[in-house]
Amino acid sequence: MNAESLIKGWCPGALRPMESGDGLLVRLRMTGGIVSALNAQIIAEAARQYGNGLIDLSGRANLQIRGVSGSQWPHLIADLSRHGLLDDDAEAEAVRNVIASPLAGLDPSAHLDIRPIVKALEHRLASNRALHRLPGKFGFSVDDGGRFSLSEQMADVAFEATMESGKPVFEVRIGNHETVGRIDANDLCDTASTLALAFIEASEVADLPYKRMVNLVSAFGANEIFKRARIERLLVRSKRVTEKASFGYHKLGDSGFLGLGAPFGRLSANGLAALADFALKSGSGELRLTPWRAILLPGLNRSTAEALIGRVGESFITHANDPRLQIAACTGKPSCRNATVNTHHDALGFAQLDWLTKRSGTRLHVSGCEKGCAHPAATEAVLVGRNGLYDLVLNGKASDGAIKSGLDAAMARRALEEIWAGEVN
Numbered sequence: 409m410n411a412e413s414l415i416k417g418w419c420p421g422a423l424r425p426m427e428s429g430d431g432l433l434v435r436l437r438m439t440g441g442i443v444s445a446l447n448a449q450i451i452a453e454a455a456r457q458y459g460n461g462l463i464d465l466s467g468r469a470n471l472q473i474r475g476v477s478g479s480q481w482p483h484l485i486a487d488l489s490r491h492g493l494l495d496d497d498a499e500a501e502a503v504r505n506v507i508a509s510p511l512a513g514l515d516p517s518a519h520l521d522i523r524p525i526v527k528a529l530e531h532r533l534a535s536n537r538a539l540h541r542l543p544g545k546f547g548f549s550v551d552d553g554g555r556f557s558l559s560e561q562m563a564d565v566a567f568e569a570t571m572e573s574g575k576p577v578f579e580v581r582i583g584n585h586e587t588v589g590r591i592d593a594n595d596l597c598d599t600a601s602t603l604a605l606a607f608i609e610a611s612e613v614a615d616l617p618y619k620r621m622v623n624l625v626s627a628f629g630a631n632e633i634f635k636r637a638r639i640e641r642l643l644v645r646s647k648r649v650t651e652k653a654s655f656g657y658h659k660l661g662d663s664g665f666l667g668l669g670a671p672f673g674r675l676s677a678n679g680l681a682a683l684a685d686f687a688l689k690s691g692s693g694e695l696r697l698t699p700w701r702a703i704l705l706p707g708l709n710r711s712t713a714e715a716l717i718g719r720v721g722e723s724f725i726t727h728a729n730d731p732r733l734q735i736a737a738c739t740g741k742p743s744c745r746n747a748t749v750n751t752h753h754d755a756l757g758f759a760q761l762d763w764l765t766k767r768s769g770t771r772l773h774v775s776g777c778e779k780g781c782a783h784p785a786a787t788e789a790v791l792v793g794r795n796g797l798y799d800l801v802l803n804g805k806a807s808d809g810a811i812k813s814g815l816d817a818a819m820a821r822r823a824l825e826e827i828w829a830g831e832v833n
């Protein structure tokens with residue numbers, strides 16, 4: 409591992425990990441968010457053997473092994489490589505930023521099976537070195553038009569399937585703009601490359617390089633960028649919104665799937681191994697990762713799903729009313745060096761508060777510092793770590809002015825109880 413690997417804040421991978429408060433963070437980009445149960449077992453074992461036994465499920469449906477020491481990292485890489493879980497090099501790994509519909513190939517309401525398209529897109533990104541000049545966070549999404557829309561996920565180039573004259577096509581949205589291009593399904597990889605290269609070329613001659621497609625769209629307009637990419641079929645489209653609550657058991661075709669949320673995006677290696685074992689014995693042998701930090705286990709009937717819920721119990725979120733869903737908590741201490749408070753531990757305590765069940769949406773943000781990584785938008789209450797204690801901000805962001813300071817977790821809980829006292833009963 410070279411010095412570059414240790415630059416703080418680097419968009420991490422496995423071959424170029426990021427140093428964090430609890431050691432190296434090793435991110436595994438799983439194609440289409442699909443993990444075979446066998447690979448999940450391998451990853452769980454690797455997290456136990458080389459890391460601290462904790463795994464993040466990221467907002468881009470990647471798995472992150474935490475707490476790997478510099479001396480263990482080469483052994484972890486050798487192990488993952490032996491099982492075919494790594495890219496050829498760090499650049500190819502970094503550019504494979506693709507989110508896909510989590511039930512791809514299984515969802516009867518989808519317009520087509522996008523799995524081969526997603527695989528081909530990732531292959532194109534990894535193999536075309538010209539595309540390796542994309543910024544680290546530049547990402548794509550491929551939505552099959554089925555049960556779960558990806559429209560709320562941040563993507564620089566978003567593809568969504570729809571039907572035209574009885575055959576599936578893709579609408580292309582760039583930088584969140586309402587104008588979309590319409591392309592044949594077979595043209596997705598070429599279109600993605602052309603738009604990405606247009607971004608790179610414009611960015612490299614700009615005074616300040618563009619960071620995201622939204623910046624390029626602001627500068628030139630979506631129509632001009634589509635024109636450069638020779639996309640002519642343009643339409644104005646509002647985003648498709650669908651349900652996102654995938655927790656618990658749901659029918660899917662002839663069987664069903666179980667959705668299990670990872671509280672605050674974190675699960676244990678043992679928890680992942682338990683899901684993998686169950687998927688092998690009673691499910692389809694696959695785990696599907698979602699960008700809303702849940703794992704879907706397809707191929708289950710209701711009674712087997714209920715048996716699994718009984719086993720994994722509190723470790724996962726199994727219904728949409730779980731109060732942990734109303735709290736955004738960053739990784740905190742000890743995982744982040746900026747944090748002086750154990751956000752996950754304290755957030756679990758705040759999740760016991762009755763008022764969390766009274767309304768929906770993110771109501772409380774527990775932030776390790778004023779950077780507010782877990783929830784950039786305002787919330788009703790924000791607890792912001794400072795010198796091992798919390799500041800309390802109301803109706804604002806982590807960086808806004810506090811109404812109270814110097815609260816330990818118990819004091820913070822009482823302050824929240826007082827504020828929301830009127831809502832209970």
Ligand code: SF4
Pocket residue numbers: 738739740744745746747748775776777778779780781782
């Ligand atoms: S908000 Fe602060 S403490 Fe939390 S993850 Fe971000 S930088 Fe770290």
